Amino acid sequence: MKLARIGGTENDGVCRLALTDEEIEARRLLITWADEIGLSVYTDDISNLFFCLEGTETDAPPVVTGSHIDSQPTGGKFDGAFGVVAGFEAIQAIQESGVVPTKPIEIVVWMNEEGSRFSPGMMGSEAFTGRRPMEQILEVKDVNGIRTVEALEKTLAMFPNIKRRSLGFPMTAFIEAHIEQGPILEELGVPVGVVTGIQGSRRFRVRVTGDEGHAGTLPMSDRKDALFSALEMIGAMRQAFDTDQVKFTTGLFQVSPNVPSVVPSNVLFSIDIRHPDGQTLKRLGNAISGLCEENRGPCAVEVMEIATSDSLEFPNEIRACISNSAQELGIENKPILSMAGHDARQLHYHCPTGMIFSPCEEGISHNEAENCEPSDLATVTRVLAVTLAKLAS
Amino acid sequence: MKLARIGGTENDGVCRLALTDEEIEARRLLITWADEIGLSVYTDDISNLFFCLEGTETDAPPVVTGSHIDSQPTGGKFDGAFGVVAGFEAIQAIQESGVVPTKPIEIVVWMNEEGSRFSPGMMGSEAFTGRRPMEQILEVKDVNGIRTVEALEKTLAMFPNIKRRSLGFPMTAFIEAHIEQGPILEELGVPVGVVTGIQGSRRFRVRVTGDEGHAGTLPMSDRKDALFSALEMIGAMRQAFDTDQVKFTTGLFQVSPNVPSVVPSNVLFSIDIRHPDGQTLKRLGNAISGLCEENRGPCAVEVMEIATSDSLEFPNEIRACISNSAQELGIENKPILSMAGHDARQLHYHCPTGMIFSPCEEGISHNEAENCEPSDLATVTRVLAVTLAKLAS
Numbered sequence: 001m002k003l004a005r006i007g008g009t010e011n012d013g014v015c016r017l018a019l020t021d022e023e024i025e026a027r028r029l030l031i032t033w034a035d036e037i038g039l040s041v042y043t044d045d046i047s048n049l050f051f052c053l054e055g056t057e058t059d060a061p062p063v064v065t066g067s068h069i070d071s072q073p074t075g076g077k078f079d080g081a082f083g084v085v086a087g088f089e090a091i092q093a094i095q096e097s098g099v100v101p102t103k104p105i106e107i108v109v110w111m112n113e114e115g116s117r118f119s120p121g122m123m124g125s126e127a128f129t130g131r132r133p134m135e136q137i138l139e140v141k142d143v144n145g146i147r148t149v150e151a152l153e154k155t156l157a158m159f160p161n162i163k164r165r166s167l168g169f170p171m172t173a174f175i176e177a178h179i180e181q182g183p184i185l186e187e188l189g190v191p192v193g194v195v196t197g198i199q200g201s202r203r204f205r206v207r208v209t210g211d212e213g214h215a216g217t218l219p220m221s222d223r224k225d226a227l228f229s230a231l232e233m234i235g236a237m238r239q240a241f242d243t244d245q246v247k248f249t250t251g252l253f254q255v256s257p258n259v260p261s262v263v264p265s266n267v268l269f270s271i272d273i274r275h276p277d278g279q280t281l282k283r284l285g286n287a288i289s290g291l292c293e294e295n296r297g298p299c300a301v302e303v304m305e306i307a308t309s310d311s312l313e314f315p316n317e318i319r320a321c322i323s324n325s326a327q328e329l330g331i332e333n334k335p336i337l338s339m340a341g342h343d344a345r346q347l348h349y350h351c352p353t354g355m356i357f358s359p360c361e362e363g364i365s366h367n368e369a370e371n372c373e374p375s376d377l378a379t380v381t382r383v384l385a386v387t388l389a390k391l392a393s
Numbered sequence: 394m395k396l397a398r399i400g401g402t403e404n405d406g407v408c409r410l411a412l413t414d415e416e417i418e419a420r421r422l423l424i425t426w427a428d429e430i431g432l433s434v435y436t437d438d439i440s441n442l443f444f445c446l447e448g449t450e451t452d453a454p455p456v457v458t459g460s461h462i463d464s465q466p467t468g469g470k471f472d473g474a475f476g477v478v479a480g481f482e483a484i485q486a487i488q489e490s491g492v493v494p495t496k497p498i499e500i501v502v503w504m505n506e507e508g509s510r511f512s513p514g515m516m517g518s519e520a521f522t523g524r525r526p527m528e529q530i531l532e533v534k535d536v537n538g539i540r541t542v543e544a545l546e547k548t549l550a551m552f553p554n555i556k557r558r559s560l561g562f563p564m565t566a567f568i569e570a571h572i573e574q575g576p577i578l579e580e581l582g583v584p585v586g587v588v589t590g591i592q593g594s595r596r597f598r599v600r601v602t603g604d605e606g607h608a609g610t611l612p613m614s615d616r617k618d619a620l621f622s623a624l625e626m627i628g629a630m631r632q633a634f635d636t637d638q639v640k641f642t643t644g645l646f647q648v649s650p651n652v653p654s655v656v657p658s659n660v661l662f663s664i665d666i667r668h669p670d671g672q673t674l675k676r677l678g679n680a681i682s683g684l685c686e687e688n689r690g691p692c693a694v695e696v697m698e699i700a701t702s703d704s705l706e707f708p709n710e711i712r713a714c715i716s717n718s719a720q721e722l723g724i725e726n727k728p729i730l731s732m733a734g735h736d737a738r739q740l741h742y743h744c745p746t747g748m749i750f751s752p753c754e755e756g757i758s759h760n761e762a763e764n765c766e767p768s769d770l771a772t773v774t775r776v777l778a779v780t781l782a783k784l785a786s
Contacts, residue, residue, distance in 0.1 A: 072654075115652075115653065115654065116650070116652040116654075121654075181609070181610040182610040211760065212465075213757070214733055215640060215642035215667070216667050217575040217640075218640070227643055227644075228627075228643075231627055234621075235628060242613075247613065249618075249656055250621075251651070251654055253646065255645070257467050257509075258647070259465060260509075260642075260663040261508065261509075262465055262509075262642075262760075263644065264644060264646070265760075272653055272654055274609050341609060365606070367606060
């Protein structure tokens with residue numbers, strides 16, 4: 001909860017965007033915690049943070065847990081942060097048990113998972129695993145035109161004494177604890193979800209170009225109104241995608257010149273489309289370009305796909321390890337598909353990976369009202385500790 | 394053209410928002426021009442600027458011409474600025490003719506006509522004529538939260554030596570020269586439009602309130618998506634207002650939190666609706682609240698009317714004076730209704746008022762591509778000079 005106060009909002013939520021002063025302050029707090037319990041601290045070229053508990057085999061690839069501490073602008077206290085805090089608590093529990101693990105156990109804080117300042121997100125895990133070129137990441141700009149590379153250098157400069165590690169070092173396993181961000185575990189009354197995989201998603205940007213005009217003089221029939229054309233496109237997509245299990249979101253919508261008495265000449269909007277079935281997702285995503293083209297009216301349109309994530313399944317041995325750990329503790333658990341994307345999506349292509357979910361009140365997330373039961377979070381943390389200890393032994 | 398370079402854009406347009414450094418620089422240039430031809434300079438509490446050619450009766454209410462020098466963010470070189478420059482040229486012509494007018498002739502520069510930085514616009518002419526309370530104007534904020542009063546004090550402080558006059562002093566007449574901003578004069582091939590009146594307009598802000606949610610996890614049926622509800626409202630209004638002569642514009646559309654993976658919780662959008670017939674305008678404007686309510690879906694909606702301007706007719710004697718002046722010069726002229734609002738709308742309630750229009754290439758305005766024939770502008774300026782001289786004699 002001390003972490004949640006950094007970037008805390010009036011409505012009890014969190015605004016802690018990647019590489020901002022707030023996120024830097026949160027990094028400082030985590031480093032203090034690591035120092036207090038004797039963990040070594042590392043970073044890398046993309047400013048991921050690592051907190052390491054040494055094992056008896058110091059050179060063995062570590063077992064890693066963690067998540068992210070950046071948030072949405074009006075985000076909650078648990079999304080991301082829980083996975084990092086749970087890592088600290090799990091390691092403390094292991095330390096207190098007196099058993100020294102064979103392999104090192106580490107907590108990682110991935111840089112910019114949310115992608116609300118620099119979009120798309122998952123920059124830390126994608127750079128680490130090599131799934132997006134570093135050059136591309138560094139040039140992404142925020143709404144104020146600040147490049148990722150500038151914000152990154154500023155952040156790294158704040159911590160000049162932390163040792164730098166190379167990107168992509170080998171890991172024995174990666175286990176991410178996270179809140180479900182959906183209503184299923186709460187409805188089932190089950191405190192622990194063993195995540196089977198992650199629903200795929202496709203993300204687009206659509207740029208609509210019309211022409212400016214005077215709101216009082218330009219006849220309607222002569223207008224090239226980019227706003228009206230964008231509305232037609234989104235309306236057509238809503239209709240076409242109105243089928244079971246689809247999630248279709250336009251979260252970003254920027255109009256220019258965006259003044260009351262000028263017909264809008266430009267609109268840039270985002271499309272985020274998700275479906276648990278990979279084939280359906282492919283088909284729906286492929287329809288977007290055509291639907292925009294058919295509904296562009298007198299304007300021009302450009303559709304760009306900026307990120308695609310296939311649906312994926314985590315390996316059985318990791319799922320079994322988590323489930324067995326819960327069973328040994330006498331804790332009920334169920335398999336669950338993740339509807340949201342996580343850094344674990346990238347790590348899946350780097351090392352054996354899995355996730356553990358905690359229930360989330362009414363499934364509300366990416367919202368200041370996000371909430372979880374402390375007892376559920378403690379339960380997931382216990383399962384995480386046993387899982388990490390098993391994997392590191 | 395020297396004026397157009399202040400705030401000039403790459404695409405040959407102008408960005409000179411009210412009370413910005415660019416507008417202040419433009420004011421300086423005008424003051425230089427006034428000094429060069431011996432006009433006295435005044436300002437008032439809302440930072441309107443006045444340039445005065447003395448008459449033989451120094452205390453007589455002046456004949457006033459002018460317009461504004463603020464622009465839209467991607468505006469043209471002529472909207473507003475032409476009326477001010479034409480005032481200077483007309484006064485110079487009168488000076489060169491050797492005739493000293495009986496009444497003073499003045500050029501006015503009204504503060505913030507466009508309303509693109511501080512909205513709604515026409516602040517200078519509304520404060521001068523008392524048609525909007527000064528307290529209300531001073532508290533309007535721009536997108537950065539800067540209040541009008543702060544920007545105003547900054548501007549006035551730049552010109553400490555200019556004498557302050559009281560708001561609302563009597564005028565003999567007000568004549569505004571302006572580009573048509575529509576295609577009619579160009580189509581008719583007539584160089585001078587004698588404006589009969591101004592089309593009425595109603596301006597609204599609509600605030601749609603839903604709830605944030607995670608783009609990957611929140612089922613579509615549980616969403617309160619403020620963007621989708623706003624689109625439904627605008628769609629319904631487009632359909633309802635799809636009748637002859639209506640102008641319906643949503644130029645401002647702000648989404649929050651405006652990030653790709655969060656369902657939007659808030660949208661604020663503008664409606665600008667105009668119609669030459671006062672009764673039709675009233676009926677259409679009155680339908681807006683119901684249409685928004687019917688199409689709000691799961692969201693809440695608040696509709697605020699922020700400005701209403703009735704359709705108005707300029708007095709016959711002023712229209713006749715302009716038309717006669719043109720005829721004396723052998724210049725063809727036609728009556729024309731103004732589709733756009735102008736400061737003359739406010740002055741109409743203060744003193745006998747009229748407007749003279751120049752053709753405007755393809756009717757394009759509020760656009761960097763705005764263009765006019767220099768010979769047309771010169772023709773209008775000659776008519777303006779004769780009109781001012783007549784009214785001041």
